[in-house]
Amino acid sequence: MSTVPQHRLLRTEIPGPRSQELQARKRAAVASGVGTTLPVYIERAGGGILVDVDGNQLIDFGSGIAVTSVGNSAPRVVEAVRDQVGDFTHTCFMVTPYEEYLAVCEALNELTPGTHAKRSALFNSGAEAVENAIKVARHATGRTAVIAFDHAYHGRTNLTMALTAKSMPYKHGFGPFAGEVYRAPMAYPYRWPTGPERCAEEAFAAFVEQVHAQVGETNVAAVIVEPIQGEGGFIVPAPGFLPKVADWCRQHGIVFIADEIQSGFCRTGDWFASEHEGIVPDLVTTAKGMAGGLPLAAVTGRAELMDAVHGGGLGGTYGGNPVACAAALAAIETMRAEDLNGAAKRIEAVMLPRLRDLAVTYDVIGDVRGRGAMLAVELVQGNGSTQPNPALTAQISAACHREGLVTLTAGTFGNVLRFLPPLVIGDDLLNEGLDIIEAALAAHA
Numbered sequence: 312m313s314t315v316p317q318h319r320l321l322r323t324e325i326p327g328p329r330s331q332e333l334q335a336r337k338r339a340a341v342a343s344g345v346g347t348t349l350p351v352y353i354e355r356a357g358g359g360i361l362v363d364v365d366g367n368q369l370i371d372f373g374s375g376i377a378v379t380s381v382g383n384s385a386p387r388v389v390e391a392v393r394d395q396v397g398d399f400t401h402t403c404f405m406v407t408p409y410e411e412y413l414a415v416c417e418a419l420n421e422l423t424p425g426t427h428a429k430r431s432a433l434f435n436s437g438a439e440a441v442e443n444a445i446k447v448a449r450h451a452t453g454r455t456a457v458i459a460f461d462h463a464y465h466g467r468t469n470l471t472m473a474l475t476a477k478s479m480p481y482k483h484g485f486g487p488f489a490g491e492v493y494r495a496p497m498a499y500p501y502r503w504p505t506g507p508e509r510c511a512e513e514a515f516a517a518f519v520e521q522v523h524a525q526v527g528e529t530n531v532a533a534v535i536v537e538p539i540q541g542e543g544g545f546i547v548p549a550p551g552f553l554p555k556v557a558d559w560c561r562q563h564g565i566v567f568i569a570d571e572i573q574s575g576f577c578r579t580g581d582w583f584a585s586e587h588e589g590i591v592p593d594l595v596t597t598a599k600g601m602a603g604g605l606p607l608a609a610v611t612g613r614a615e616l617m618d619a620v621h622g623g624g625l626g627g628t629y630g631g632n633p634v635a636c637a638a639a640l641a642a643i644e645t646m647r648a649e650d651l652n653g654a655a656k657r658i659e660a661v662m663l664p665r666l667r668d669l670a671v672t673y674d675v676i677g678d679v680r681g682r683g684a685m686l687a688v689e690l691v692q693g694n695g696s697t698q699p700n701p702a703l704t705a706q707i708s709a710a711c712h713r714e715g716l717v718t719l720t721a722g723t724f725g726n727v728l729r730f731l732p733p734l735v736i737g738d739d740l741l742n743e744g745l746d747i748i749e750a751a752l753a754a755h756a
């Protein structure tokens with residue numbers, strides 16, 4: 312366990328004076344397009360606590376956006392990184408390779424869903440992994456069109472902006488976007504016009520009809536989907552929708568890509584969220600939780616697809632950096648040794664009932680959803696109205712921040728409070744965080 316004390320402590324207002332000084336330096340030195348959710352500058356972190364430069368100890372319900380699942384500076388990761396930095400920091404795998412890269416690919420091939428022959432390739436960021444998954448799918452099928460969904464988030468590079476659904480802030484003013492990307496309806500139970508029961512079937516019918524009429528199945532290289540949507544609002548597709556889409560892809564020779572960048576590596580209580588409905592994707596993209604905070608991403612998939620690309624067609628200078636690979640191997644070992652799938656289920660068992668109780672008390676909570684340690688509440692106007700309530704969402708989040716709880720928001724309508732605690736967080740911190748959320752609702756709802 313971390314040496315960082317596992318309790319909340321507020322020594323100053325949030326953000327404190329030292330953080331405010333640093334934020335002034337940020338304004339002068341950093342491009343303003345790079346935003347910060349909570350301008351509290353961090354000095355140390357571990358377990359479920361972030362320690363800031365003013366000595367405040369904040370409860371972490373964000374994990375740096377689902378990255379530090381094994382905890383910040385997790386002991387095995389620290390040791391592996393130290394050892395690797397001492398040995399060598401870079402050769403470029405495409406020039407002179409090293410074993411750590413192979414071991415990460417072997418682990419990915421073993422852990423991702425399906426027992427078929429697989430290959431992996433490593434990259435630096437989630438967006439880069441998504442770009443490469445699309446490259447593989449197009450090359451292997453000889454087709455160009457890609458289908459993404461409403462509320463999707465796949466990154467901020469040109470192709471991934473095209474795949475991402477939300478304009479502000481991700482796409483606004485940054486076009487033109489990559490072509491041959493088409494959007495289909497997501498089976499979003501809470502907002503499905505005829506209700507959640509009919510959602511999977513009707514959304515699938517709309518998807519099939521739209522792709523057939525507007526794109527043509529034989530032109531489609533890939534369908535890409537987040538098994539639980541992340542930035543779009545932690546939307547859990549209606550049960551049955553994703554298996555139907557995956558089957559339909561198989562029938563039409565279309566590559567089914569599961570973007571598990573946010574939902575993967577024990578976050579939802581399974582190694583990958585696809586497993587919950589027994590889905591076996593053709594390609595899986597991973598990043599975030601995989602490497603304990605070091606930048607590493609991957610595409611893993613069917614050997615015949617991955618190997619369809621000519622030598623030199625995939626890669627990059629830093630992709631699969633040895634330090635990041637050492638961190639990933641240590642993080643994966645931690646997930647196994649500490650049963651972090653079990654930990655994610657424990658977090659769900661603590662949080663979900665309390666969030667559901669809050670929804671009974673506060674009618675501004677329109678929906679409570681998610682799995683494992685990927686949970687959210689969707690805030691609405693209340694009094695029977697399901698109109699999104701982004702203003703209240705911002706107020707509640709700001710109130711949590713003032714009390715030393717790091718919360719994140721999400722959603723196409725900016726009205727989702729999402730919770731992504733590190734999987735190693737203790738129950739006492741989880742409950743204290745929930746107390747803070749409850750008090751914020753009592754004060755503002």
Ligand SMILES: Cc1ncc(COP(=O)(O)O)c(C=O)c1O
Pocket residue numbers: 376436437438439441464465466467537541542570571572573574598599
């Ligand atoms: C599902 C999903 N795909 C892709 C990305 C992009 O990853 P990165 O920010 O590492 O480029 C993200 C990041 O939030 C994500 O959640």
